[in-house]
Amino acid sequence: MEQQELETLISNFEELKKKVVATKPAFDFDKISKQYDVSGHAVMNETLRPKKKVETDDGASFVDVARLPVPFQKKIVQLAAAFLCGNPIQLVANPESEIEKSLVGILTKTWDDNKLDYDSKGILKLMMKETEVAELWYTEPVDGEYWKGTFNQGSNFRLRMKILANSLGDKLYPVYNNAGDMIAFGRGYFLPEGDKKIEHFDLYTDKATIKGKKTDAGWETTPETNMIGKIPVIYYNQDAVEWADVQQLIERYETSISNHGDTNDYFGSPIVFVEGEVTGFAKKGEQGKVLQGENGAKAEYLSWDQSPESVKLEQTNLRSLILDFSDTPDISIEKMQSLGTFSGIALKMLFLGAHLKASDKEEVFGKGIQRRINFLKAANAIINLKLKPSLTLSVKPKFTYYLPSNEKEMIDLLTSAVGTGRPILSQKTAVGLNPLVQNADDEQKQIDQEKKDAQEGLNDLMQ
Known part of the structure; x- marks a missing residue:
C-alpha cells in the first residue's frame, strides 16, 4: 500500500481496516501455539494417537497409551534468547558535547526505567516462538521530581512501553509501501465493557494515531496528532518459528519414546504364561501379570530382556539432530560432566553454533533495537526541545553473546601479560579486564594506595 492510498482511506475507517488487514498473509497462530505448548503436541491428541483396545476377562476395553511430550521447542527458544540477550544490550556512543552526553544519560534512564534489559529478552522470545511481536511507545505525565538532576528537569512527560503480541490478545498488522518501508501499523484487540467484549482497531502513522x-x-x-513524527511502534518479525526445521524430528522423537513407554508398561515386569488354551488376559500396567491356560498346561515366565538397540539408537540420533540443526547446545549436567574441564577456547568452540546463530539473529532483532534507539532519541527531543541539536549523535546497540567464563584462566592470563620481564599489557587495562572487578577505577586507586602503604611501611622498617 502506498502513502497516498492510505491517506485516502482514512476517511472511511471500515474500508481502511479491511485494506490494512488484507495486506498481511494468513497466519496460523493456533498451530504454532500448540507446537510450543506440550499439552498441544501430537502425542497428546487422542485422534492422532488413539487409545489401545485390549481384551480382558471382562471383555474388550480401551486403555490410554503413553503420552510423553518433550518441550524441545521451549528449550530451543530459551537458550537462543539467552545467548543473544543473556547479557544486557549496551548503548554505544561517543558523545563530545555536554548536550550529547545529556542525551545518552536520558536514553539510559529511559532504558532502565522501562526495564528494557529484561523486556528485550522477553520480546526476543516472543519473536522466536510467535514469529512476530511489537512494542508500542507512548507518553505518560510525571511530576517535577522525575527528571530532577537531568537535562530534562522541568519536563512533565516520560516515555513508557507496552508489548503487543498475539498471545497477549493483539493482532498485528504492519503496512509497507513498495519500497519495503513501514508507513503505518494496525493493532486489533478486544476490550471488555460490561458483559461484552468490544472490538477495537488502532492505526498508527508518523502523523497521527487513529x-x-x-x-x-x-x-x-x-484521531490524535503524532507530535513525535515517527510511528510509535517497533515491529519485530521472522519468517518461521525457531524450531520449524526440526518440528518433524521432535514429533518422531515423542512418538518413539511414547511407544517405548507403552512397551515397558506391557513387558517391564515378567509375565507367567500357561501353555495351552488361553482363558484370561492381563491388563496393561498390572503387576505380577498372569495369562491363564487350560488344565495340564505348561507355565513359564515371559520377559523382555532389554530394549532393542535400534530403538535406543533412533532416539539418540533424533535428539542429536534436533539439537544440532537448531544450533542448541547440549548443556545437561550429564553432558557437561562427560566433557571434563574446558579452557576458554574450548568453551568458545563448544558454543560456536549457538554464537553463530545469535549472530544471524542479531541481523534481524538488532535492526528492531536500532529502530527503538532512533525512536527514543526523536521522542526525547520532543519532550525536551533543547535536545534537538544532539540528534546527530550516533548511538548503536552492542550485543555480548553469553559464554561461561573461566575466571581463574582469565586472571592467570592477565597476570602473565603484566608480569615481570617485558609486559604486553598495562596494569590499568588488566584491572579493567579482571572478571572479579566491579569498578576498574576504584580498584586501581585501591591498588595504588596499597602499594603506597606497603612502601611507606618498608621505609619505616629501614630507618
Whole structure:
C-alpha cells in the first residue's frame, strides 16, 4: 500500500481496516501455539494417537497409551534468547558535547526505567516462538521530581512501553509501501465493557494515531496528532518459528519414546504364561501379570530382556539432530560432566553454533533495537526541545553473546601479560579486564594506595 492510498482511506475507517488487514498473509497462530505448548503436541491428541483396545476377562476395553511430550521447542527458544540477550544490550556512543552526553544519560534512564534489559529478552522470545511481536511507545505525565538532576528537569512527560503480541490478545498488522518501508501499523484487540467484549482497531502513522471502536452504528474513531513524527511502534518479525526445521524430528522423537513407554508398561515386569488354551488376559500396567491356560498346561515366565538397540539408537540420533540443526547446545549436567574441564577456547568452540546463530539473529532483532534507539532519541527531543541539536549523535546497540567464563584462566592470563620481564599489557587495562572487578577505577586507586602503604611501611622498617 502506498502513502497516498492510505491517506485516502482514512476517511472511511471500515474500508481502511479491511485494506490494512488484507495486506498481511494468513497466519496460523493456533498451530504454532500448540507446537510450543506440550499439552498441544501430537502425542497428546487422542485422534492422532488413539487409545489401545485390549481384551480382558471382562471383555474388550480401551486403555490410554503413553503420552510423553518433550518441550524441545521451549528449550530451543530459551537458550537462543539467552545467548543473544543473556547479557544486557549496551548503548554505544561517543558523545563530545555536554548536550550529547545529556542525551545518552536520558536514553539510559529511559532504558532502565522501562526495564528494557529484561523486556528485550522477553520480546526476543516472543519473536522466536510467535514469529512476530511489537512494542508500542507512548507518553505518560510525571511530576517535577522525575527528571530532577537531568537535562530534562522541568519536563512533565516520560516515555513508557507496552508489548503487543498475539498471545497477549493483539493482532498485528504492519503496512509497507513498495519500497519495503513501514508507513503505518494496525493493532486489533478486544476490550471488555460490561458483559461484552468490544472490538477495537488502532492505526498508527508518523502523523497521527487513529483509535477505532466498533459500535452498533459502525466504527467510532478518535484521531490524535503524532507530535513525535515517527510511528510509535517497533515491529519485530521472522519468517518461521525457531524450531520449524526440526518440528518433524521432535514429533518422531515423542512418538518413539511414547511407544517405548507403552512397551515397558506391557513387558517391564515378567509375565507367567500357561501353555495351552488361553482363558484370561492381563491388563496393561498390572503387576505380577498372569495369562491363564487350560488344565495340564505348561507355565513359564515371559520377559523382555532389554530394549532393542535400534530403538535406543533412533532416539539418540533424533535428539542429536534436533539439537544440532537448531544450533542448541547440549548443556545437561550429564553432558557437561562427560566433557571434563574446558579452557576458554574450548568453551568458545563448544558454543560456536549457538554464537553463530545469535549472530544471524542479531541481523534481524538488532535492526528492531536500532529502530527503538532512533525512536527514543526523536521522542526525547520532543519532550525536551533543547535536545534537538544532539540528534546527530550516533548511538548503536552492542550485543555480548553469553559464554561461561573461566575466571581463574582469565586472571592467570592477565597476570602473565603484566608480569615481570617485558609486559604486553598495562596494569590499568588488566584491572579493567579482571572478571572479579566491579569498578576498574576504584580498584586501581585501591591498588595504588596499597602499594603506597606497603612502601611507606618498608621505609619505616629501614630507618
